[in-house]
Amino acid sequence: MTTQKQNTTNTQQGSSNTLLADVDIAVVGGGVVGCGVVRRLALAGASTVLIEKAADILDGASKGNSAILHTGFDAPPGSLEWECVQKGHAEYLEIHESMNLPLLKTGALVAAWSTDEEERLHGVLKKGLNNGVEDLCLLSQAEIKSREPHLADGVRAAIHVPREYVIDPWSTPLAYLLQAVDNGGRALFNAEVTGGEYDGSHWLLKTAKGKVRARYVINCAGLYGDTLDQAVFGESEFTIMPRKGQFVVFDMAASKLVNSVILPVPSERTKGIVLFPTIFGNMMVGPTAEEQDSRDDASVDKETLEMLASKAVNMLPALAGMPVTATYAGIRTATERKEYRIITDSERNWITLGGIRSTGLTSALGLAHHVLDLLNEMGADFTAITNPVVPQVPNLAEHLPRDCHKPGFEEIVCHCEMVTKREIDAALGGKIPAGSISGLKRRTRVTMGRCQGFYCSARLAELTEGKFETPLGIGDAHE
Amino acid sequence: MNDKLRSETWDVAIIGGGPAGLSAAITLKKAGINNIVVLDRENEAGGVPRHCGHPPFGIREFGRILTGPAYAKRIAETARQLNIEIALQSSVTSLKPEGKLSILRPEGEIELQAKRVLIATGTRETPRSARFVSGGRPLGICNTGALQAMVYLKNTIPFKRPVVIGTEIVSFSALFTCKRAGIKPVALLEEESKASVFWPIQYSAGILGVSLYRQTGIVEILGKERVTGVRVSDGNGQERLIECDGVLFTGKFVPEAGLVHMSHLKSDPATGAPILDQYGRCSDKAYYAAGNIIKNPVKVAGTCWQNGKIAATKIEKDLAGQLD
Ligand SMILES: Cc1cc2nc3c(=O)[nH]c(=O)nc-3n(C[C@H](O)[C@H](O)[C@H](O)COP(=O)(O)OP(=O)(O)OC[C@H]3O[C@@H](n4cnc5c(N)ncnc54)[C@H](O)[C@@H]3O)c2cc1C
Numbered sequence: 139m140t141t142q143k144q145n146t147t148n149t150q151q152g153s154s155n156t157l158l159a160d161v162d163i164a165v166v167g168g169g170v171v172g173c174g175v176v177r178r179l180a181l182a183g184a185s186t187v188l189i190e191k192a193a194d195i196l197d198g199a200s201k202g203n204s205a206i207l208h209t210g211f212d213a214p215p216g217s218l219e220w221e222c223v224q225k226g227h228a229e230y231l232e233i234h235e236s237m238n239l240p241l242l243k244t245g246a247l248v249a250a251w252s253t254d255e256e257e258r259l260h261g262v263l264k265k266g267l268n269n270g271v272e273d274l275c276l277l278s279q280a281e282i283k284s285r286e287p288h289l290a291d292g293v294r295a296a297i298h299v300p301r302e303y304v305i306d307p308w309s310t311p312l313a314y315l316l317q318a319v320d321n322g323g324r325a326l327f328n329a330e331v332t333g334g335e336y337d338g339s340h341w342l343l344k345t346a347k348g349k350v351r352a353r354y355v356i357n358c359a360g361l362y363g364d365t366l367d368q369a370v371f372g373e374s375e376f377t378i379m380p381r382k383g384q385f386v387v388f389d390m391a392a393s394k395l396v397n398s399v400i401l402p403v404p405s406e407r408t409k410g411i412v413l414f415p416t417i418f419g420n421m422m423v424g425p426t427a428e429e430q431d432s433r434d435d436a437s438v439d440k441e442t443l444e445m446l447a448s449k450a451v452n453m454l455p456a457l458a459g460m461p462v463t464a465t466y467a468g469i470r471t472a473t474e475r476k477e478y479r480i481i482t483d484s485e486r487n488w489i490t491l492g493g494i495r496s497t498g499l500t501s502a503l504g505l506a507h508h509v510l511d512l513l514n515e516m517g518a519d520f521t522a523i524t525n526p527v528v529p530q531v532p533n534l535a536e537h538l539p540r541d542c543h544k545p546g547f548e549e550i551v552c553h554c555e556m557v558t559k560r561e562i563d564a565a566l567g568g569k570i571p572a573g574s575i576s577g578l579k580r581r582t583r584v585t586m587g588r589c590q591g592f593y594c595s596a597r598l599a600e601l602t603e604g605k606f607e608t609p610l611g612i613g614d615a616h617e
Numbered sequence: 618m619n620d621k622l623r624s625e626t627w628d629v630a631i632i633g634g635g636p637a638g639l640s641a642a643i644t645l646k647k648a649g650i651n652n653i654v655v656l657d658r659e660n661e662a663g664g665v666p667r668h669c670g671h672p673p674f675g676i677r678e679f680g681r682i683l684t685g686p687a688y689a690k691r692i693a694e695t696a697r698q699l700n701i702e703i704a705l706q707s708s709v710t711s712l713k714p715e716g717k718l719s720i721l722r723p724e725g726e727i728e729l730q731a732k733r734v735l736i737a738t739g740t741r742e743t744p745r746s747a748r749f750v751s752g753g754r755p756l757g758i759c760n761t762g763a764l765q766a767m768v769y770l771k772n773t774i775p776f777k778r779p780v781v782i783g784t785e786i787v788s789f790s791a792l793f794t795c796k797r798a799g800i801k802p803v804a805l806l807e808e809e810s811k812a813s814v815f816w817p818i819q820y821s822a823g824i825l826g827v828s829l830y831r832q833t834g835i836v837e838i839l840g841k842e843r844v845t846g847v848r849v850s851d852g853n854g855q856e857r858l859i860e861c862d863g864v865l866f867t868g869k870f871v872p873e874a875g876l877v878h879m880s881h882l883k884s885d886p887a888t889g890a891p892i893l894d895q896y897g898r899c900s901d902k903a904y905y906a907a908g909n910i911i912k913n914p915v916k917v918a919g920t921c922w923q924n925g926k927i928a929a930t931k932i933e934k935d936l937a938g939q940l941d
């Protein structure tokens with residue numbers, strides 16, 4: 139086996155002066171927000187390009203979140219965040235089936251574990267009802283027990299939030315981007331935007347791969363939203379203050395122990411530590427909220443993981459002794475202020491979607507509509523596509539039929555997560571091929587299970603040979 | 618194959634075609650129980666020894682020293698010569714009461730009914746995540762099993778200068794595999810004051826020129842795309858940095874018992890292995906378990922072979938109505 143790198147389109151170097159695209163709209167950043175926005179704009183009839191600096195989408199904040207589709211019951215009333223979360227939630231429910239995106243109808247319990255929390259619960263209920271989430275209700279201890287028989291006895295009361303759901307954090311943005319591409323959009327990878335100039339009618343963006351010309355630019359650079367504005371304008375109205383959240387993922391056997399998302403009574407600063415089922419059939423606890431300087435250091439630490447695991451056991455005593463499958467961290471795009479930082483420069487046709495901190499997976503579709511509205515106000519005049527193509531993404535959800543349930547899959551490569559060779563081949567091809575090992579994991583679940591690659595890494599190294607810049611196998615075994 | 622698997626009620630279905638499963642199958646067949654099937658999810662039977670490209674294997678079974686792959690071939694061949702049905706690419710996905718199994722095969726999903734089932738799915742090493750090791754998730758972190766499969770089955774390597782964690786018997790295999798593949802470990806770490814199997818490790822570490830650090834634990838893995846180093850700490854809290862391009866976590870075996878945990882069978886929360894009665898039966902008496910899935914600490918292939926044989930003898934009696 140050799141590790142010679144083939145030239146895939148992902149890594150081809152253009153000269154820095156090549157004009158890579160000349161479009162109506164350039165969306166910078168392939169996080170969930172950028173993917174959601176580019177989809178809406180492509181459907182609106184604009185010619186679009188999404189520009190991502192990494193080899194695959196979801197290289198920033200969107201890589202590691204809790205994957206909860208929020209109702210907005212605890213959002214700041216009347217805020218743009220509240221509006222976008224509600225719209226995003228509604229649109230996801232409308233479109234998910236058509237794109238083969240899963241939905242796990244868990245519902246959530248906001249659980250109070252102390253008298254103080256129990257008192258605050260009433261405020262939470264009131265706020266939620268005022269926020270238009272009308273199906274909230276208080277549950278008695280007996281009602282909680284009947285929904286969640288394994289929850290510890292210390293739970294005093296809870297609010298039931300029926301429409302907080304669990305979704306697939308990675309296939310969702312992929313589906314959005316695919317729809318943009320299927321309807322005429324383009325995507326560029328390994329193309330960090332390093333600057334740009336506006337000539338009064340068009341932007342000329344400088345990227346690591348070449349130039350992009352566009353009438354409008356939407357900055358969806360997430361954790362680097364402020365630095366992109368600085369690179370282009372010399373200043374930014376906000377500063378990203380990265381806030382890390384660590385998670386512990388328990389073995390699939392734990393998923394029998396909890397049905398709903400168990401939320402804490404929210405505080406001003408964070409949504410707090412949550413216990414929840416994942417769409418992939420696991421059960422998870424997290425995230426923490428830790429401020430740090432680094433925007434890309436998603437490392438975990440032992441003490442915090444131990445704290446999370448013991449917290450989970452306190453809430454769910456039957457978890458004691460349950461094996462841990464994985465640990466990871468995500469980084470929120472927090473800023474010095476709590477609210478979304480949407481900045482519109484209508485002189486220069488530039489919109490920045492900054493600080494989409496802790497609800498972006500849900501709000502992305504809502505934000506996308508908001509961007510379209512802003513563009514219309516700025517005088518953009520697109521004609522919506524009449525019969526848009528609706529792409530289907532492969533299902534990774536555990537509760538729905540997966541590729542391994544359809545005959546002819548050739549071979550199970552990853553036995554823990556039941557990932558087939560057919561699935562891996564498909565993810566390595568197609569219109570937006572996986573660009574890295576971690577990208578491939580997010581598209582297939584490969585090596586994400588209990589053994590973390592003990593059984594299948596060797597086969598995976600073989601199947602991905604020559605595909606990625608940073609490969610699994612780095613040379614021959616025999617000198 | 619699907620039709621065949623579905624059509625009969627098997628006397629015994631054996632999950633796992635490693636040393637334990639195959640030895641049980643061979644024993645049963647020789648005892649005249651013909652209606653048996655071995656199910657394995659891989660493309661080849663033989664189990665973990667398939668990728669242990671080094672001796673010693675086979676002393677107890679064949680009276681000679683073989684490499685793992687030669688041993689795996691030999692036990693699979695022995696089973697085939699006895700006309701034992703071996704269904705490969707057959708992933709057992711659930712265990713149901715009274716010997717009903719769900720199986721996924723490339724041709725489709727099937728259910729199989731057996732009077733008795735032997736679970737012989739083996740063990741694996743604890744991965745980095747379950748050890749709660751601090752740091753990011755760069756490439757270049759793996760277990761001995763994965764390293765061996767890369768080196769011996771796919772002729773590739775995940776790193777060139779790893780730090781090796783642990784000093785169990787398997788760590789010896791790990792060092793040996795590194796040597797074979799031209800990998801030069803930069804350090805061997807053991808948290809305890811003594812190595813778990815002191816003699817061979819000391820010896821092989823010496824041969825390879827690898828320094829063994831006792832009472833030294835890994836504190837953090839460094840690196841973004843790939844591992845660039847580890848921070849380690851000795852017993853006195855003294856920390857230092859070791860530059861490396863990989864971390865090889867060896868040992869701390871856990872049973873490959875996900876199937877059991879998801880099923881109606883009872884397991885021991887402390888070890889994760891199924892709970893067995895004095896005959897080696899699980900909490901549902903249609904199920905037995907043998908081999909490394911029930912061995913803690915993990916045993917060599919010869920012991921698992923022996924253990925499979927004993928389980929087969931019990932099953933034979935059971936089928937004849939002579940157990941309870
Ligand atoms: C721990 C945690 C839990 C969360 N839980 C939930 C939840 O349950 N539900 C929910 O709705 N939301 C949740 N969120 C929030 C959600 O994940 C974020 O709001 C969302 O990911 C923000 O996405 P983004 O696209 O703005 O930023 P990012 O994901 O950071 O995307 C920005 C992209 O731009 C690229 N980029 C940066 N600079 C450049 C450049 N100069 N040129 C080109 N490309 C560039 C980056 O590589 C990156 O891919 C959670 C977040 C975290 C961290």
Ligand SMILES: Cc1cc2nc3c(=O)[nH]c(=O)nc-3n(C[C@H](O)[C@H](O)[C@H](O)COP(=O)(O)OP(=O)(O)OC[C@H]3O[C@@H](n4cnc5c(N)ncnc54)[C@H](O)[C@@H]3O)c2cc1C
Pocket residue numbers: 632633634635636637638656657658659662663664665666669671672673674675707708709710737738739740741761762765787790873876907908909910916917918919921
């Ligand atoms: C890295 C390493 C090095 C070793 N070196 C040595 C050595 O030098 N000498 C020595 O004697 N021993 C060695 N051993 C130990 C030896 O490999 C084991 O003792 C032996 O393989 C255990 O046999 P087993 O049959 O219990 O399990 P395994 O050999 O692990 O076989 C289990 C089988 O079950 C199959 N299986 C698992 N789950 C399913 C499922 N759901 N459906 C279908 N099939 C399934 C697997 O594919 C596998 O073939 C080593 C082990 C390791 C991990």
